[in-house]
Amino acid sequence: MKNIDYKLLHAFNMVIKYESFDKAAEFLYLTQSAVSQRIKQLEQLVSQPVLIRSTPLRATEIGKKLLNHYYQVQQLEADLLPHIYPEDLISPLTISLATNADSLATWLIPALAKLIQTHNIELNLEVTNETNTIYKLKNGEVFGAISTQATALPGCVVDKLGNMNYVLVASPDFRDKHFKKGVNKDALLKAPGLLFDSKDMMHIEFIKKEFGLLQGSYPCHIIHSSEAFVNFAKQGLAYCLIAELQIKDELKEGKLINLLPKKQINQTLYWHRWSLVKGVFKKFSDNIIEQGSNILS
The missing domain is CATH 3.40.190.10 (Periplasmic binding protein-like II)
Structure with missing residues (x-):
């Protein structure tokens, strides 16, 4: 059985994040050739392409699944490290979620404010139409999404927020x-x-x-x-x-x-998120459910 090499996944994540081999290489302190080689090694590992070499660069379906897995592993690691190395300065934890613009303009920020003030967090809000936010979650770009879709995606759970x-x-x-x-x-x-x-x-x-x-x-x-x-x-x-x-x-x-x-x-708005949500991610999720349920009719 083949094991996933997270060094390769990290490089793949950087290429997708920056939509560039050169920018990913700069971030990773590697040559462009070395980053390209890691992507090839990852594709050899899964026996299929993980990257669509278009403009901008895009992940294939298997690539999206790998990224989704990688983000969840990062979440678990972020929750674990402060308990193992309590004295170390931990880098800010990036939390990405997708929301419709109207929720952002009305009730969402108060739901997130306290946690942002009390935790070492970098928040990344992906703002798009409420019918399209679910695709951000499906593609592994965010850990949760506010959506009009009532049915949970595979590997995710959903709660009704209100109208x-x-x-x-x-x-x-x-x-x-x-x-x-x-x-x-x-x-x-x-x-x-x-x-x-x-x-x-x-x-x-x-x-x-x-x-x-x-x-x-x-x-x-x-x-x-x-x-x-x-x-x-x-x-x-x-x-x-x-x-x-x-x-x-x-x-x-x-x-x-x-x-x-x-x-x-x-x-009707629903809150979708990964089934495996722990630590600060769970606190974010719980606050969104509580605030949404209290404010929305």
Whole structure:
């Protein structure tokens, strides 16, 4: 039976992390040739390619599985070393998780704040659409992900966090200018909307379901920021779907108007993470579950 050589996995991880053999070599204090040789040795060990030599460099399916295993071994090591060498200065522990932008803009940071303040941690937040965060976990890039998917991945567990409610809003001036006769198909063909990105299916599916309009048939700005959504809407530049949790004050003060009070979208969020979670990773996981369950409806 062949044993995994973690020296080779470490080199592979650096190549994927920096998307470059040269940068990985610089980090590892090796030559580019030596790093390349380690990748070849790893591929010989598993008898198949682990790297797609494209731009950027990408891991193959078996490569993703190896990286996922490597990250979990790192987690176990990080939990064990302080008990073995309590007097040694331990390097910061990198904790990577995937989140949707709306959770990050509302309830997630308070869930992480105390642990970041009390532990030697480098936090890496991968921010993407809530339907895509699960792929970050599947590919081994993060130890946990906030997602709309209810089913756990192999080797992972999942807990329900709660519902995040979204409402269609605009400023009073925007409403008076574009929706004098209410929100209807004709008005939406001219009024500019707002998307988080081109894969913002929540907005696209909502407009399609309620008004029969297809993506591309109506104008939409694209801004990759939940906070900018609020500012854009408050400035009267667009209408958009925003998490109600994020704009409670604006709705109360009348700076934003709920355009369709009888219609809202409820997205159920789930917390996925590796089955084998210990130490600080478990504390992070527990805090996310507790905060999410307390804040989300």
